[in-house]
Amino acid sequence: MYIGSEHGLIKLFLIIALSSSPVYSQSKETGKKDAPKWVNELPMSPGSIFAVGMVNRYFDKKAGEEAAAQSARAELAQTIKVNVKTITSTWSGSSASGLVSSLEKSIDEDVLASVQNAKILETWVDPEGLTYALAELPLAGAVSAIQKKVVDEAKKTAGKKDPKKIEKLEVSLKGLKDPKSYVRKDKPDWIKALPEEDDAIYAVGIAEGYYFYVNGREAAKDKSRGELGQTIKSEVQAILTDWYEVNSGEASGAAGQSFIEEMTNSVSEATLSGSQIVETWYDRSSKWHYALTRMSLSQVISHVNEKAKEKVKDPKKLKGLSDKLGKLINRDYLKMQNGYPVWINKIPKDKGAVFAVGMDEGKYFSQTKGIEKAKESARTKLAKTIGVQIENITKTWIESEGSSFGGEPLNDYMSEITKEATDVSLEGSQIMATFVATDKAGKQTFYALSRLYTGGMLAKIKRKASQTIKVPEATSQEDNAQKILSSGRESAKAALEKLNAALDQLD
Known part of the structure; x- marks a missing residue:
């Protein structure tokens, strides 16, 4: 459910919201004392819904009030659309149904037209210069066109095959005229x-x-x-x-x-x-x-x-x-199954990428702290996983190809390559998703999914290998022949190619 940005009202609202840095700080004590009650508690009235809009500082008071009024109307539009989605999702059995998806666009104009009739009851400017506006929208005339549009769309999906189901939807949609249906407690x-x-x-x-x-x-x-x-x-x-x-x-x-x-x-x-x-x-x-x-x-x-x-x-x-x-x-791995994301129980597999899941069971005052800890765990686990894989590949390669370098200390090179892999993993990984699980006792467990694309990582590791493991350069045909005999240059070059091929197995 969203408000389409192609409409003028919402364009204006987005410009207002994004054109300056947010300053939504707590107001001073004088502001708290002088603030109208509706700033913190919306009025309730039979047959109407209310919304409060707010915008940042405006040099021109009238312009600020008009912008706050537009913000309040945008809030009313969002409130109506959320209620429509709730009703139609319950009726169709899924929030991802074809009806719900089609309604998100088809009722935009009706909703936006209805909120233009909202009355701005009052405005207020707080001591910090923020402007607030209270809007009231009588529901009786505002939602009639929306109700009809929803039923018409539903008939396209249910058609004449199930008229009783359409009747149930019509009954449910009558709730759009009840202000209490817009109060979401759960x-x-x-x-x-x-x-x-x-x-x-x-x-x-x-x-x-x-x-x-x-x-x-x-x-x-x-x-x-x-x-x-x-x-x-x-x-x-x-x-x-x-x-x-x-x-x-x-x-x-x-x-x-x-x-x-x-x-x-x-x-x-x-x-x-x-x-x-x-x-x-x-x-x-x-x-x-x-x-x-x-x-x-x-x-x-x-x-x-x-x-x-x-x-x-x-x-x-x-x-x-x-x-x-x-x-x-x-990305199917981000979908839900039995109340949990698929990726928690089954780490995703994707050609060209490596994934890891991090978890944290700490007790925090803020969910944000727990989520950040889980993200850190996911990135660390990903780096360790890749580091171990690179180390194993390099170790196996040294055991089979080390002689091609005439006794060079390749174990030192292995540690450098492994460190490069770990650093690249920590710096280049992304957090794909987070999830908070709460058990019956109220205990929370925080999860995070990290991912690293392997193409760029392998390119960096290969460069590191070629820089670290030196292959003698030839300066002339005579020198070339001599170095082939003394250091096995061609063998070393072939060995490096085998290392690159082994690394490619991660991709």
Whole structure:
């Protein structure tokens, strides 16, 4: 469920939310005392729903009030769409059904049109300069068109085959006119596990310790956008680095760094402008705010491919990059099974990548701390796994090919190559997913899944091997013949090729 950014209202809201740094701090005591009650507690009234919008400092008071009003209307639109999704998901039996997916786009215009009729009851500017607006939307006239659109879409899927099922949906949709149906008390499923969608990536932001409800909500939104942006940037950067190492040389060089930095920065900008806040939720018991953000992966892939065409002219290399980017979609190992992600019980396998699962059972005041510990564990385990594999490959190679180097101390070289593998794994790995499991006693266990693309890693290790294990250079035909006899140059070269072939078995 998300609000499409193609509409003018939401475009304005996104610009407001992203054009300046968030300053959602706790207000001073004077601000707390003077704040209207509705800033922290929405009014309740038969037949109407309410929402509060907030924006950062504006030099022009009227402009700030208008922006806050638009923000409040955007909150109303999101509230309605979440309720529609809840009703239709329950009716169809799945939040990923065809009906739910089609409704996300088809009712956009109806929802946005309905919230334009919302009345701005009051505005307030706090001592820090933040502007708040309270909006009221009478439901009777606002949701009629939406109810009809949902039923029409449902008939396309259920058709005339099951008229009783359509009748049940019509009864459920009457709840859209009841303000109480918009109050969500139960913790949403997406807090425990992110939604599953082949062509989308999600992130959750958590904010705590805010006196004003609206400030906490907006901070959670910003954190979710930041988390999503970092996740996508990390994913794309890993793919670009791996691809560049294999196709264009050392990615850590100036040219490689410039190319990758320019590409990933453009992805970050595209994520900020293209992501949508799907839903927010407030846990009154813990006073924590949660926000869920979504971004289309096809949109990300298309953006990277278009930017790459400006820099890379080789069609074969471009296709290789496009194929790698395609792995962002349809990642079955991120799906849920029996209440847990598939990757917890079965470590994913993918050609060109290595995975590891980290876990932490510590007791923390904040979930964020436990998740960070699990991420650290996953990265460390991945580095150790790869380090051991590289060490075993190198050791086996030394035992069979060491004589080709005329007694050179290859054991020292093995430790250098293994260290390179460990360093590359720690620096280049990405966190793919996290999960928090809570047992009946309330004990929490934190999990994280890490991944490393092996193409770029192997390219770096091969370079390290060629730099570390020296093969004598020939300066003339006479010298060449002499060195072949004395040091076995050709044998050493062939031995290095065997090491590279052995390393390729990891890919």
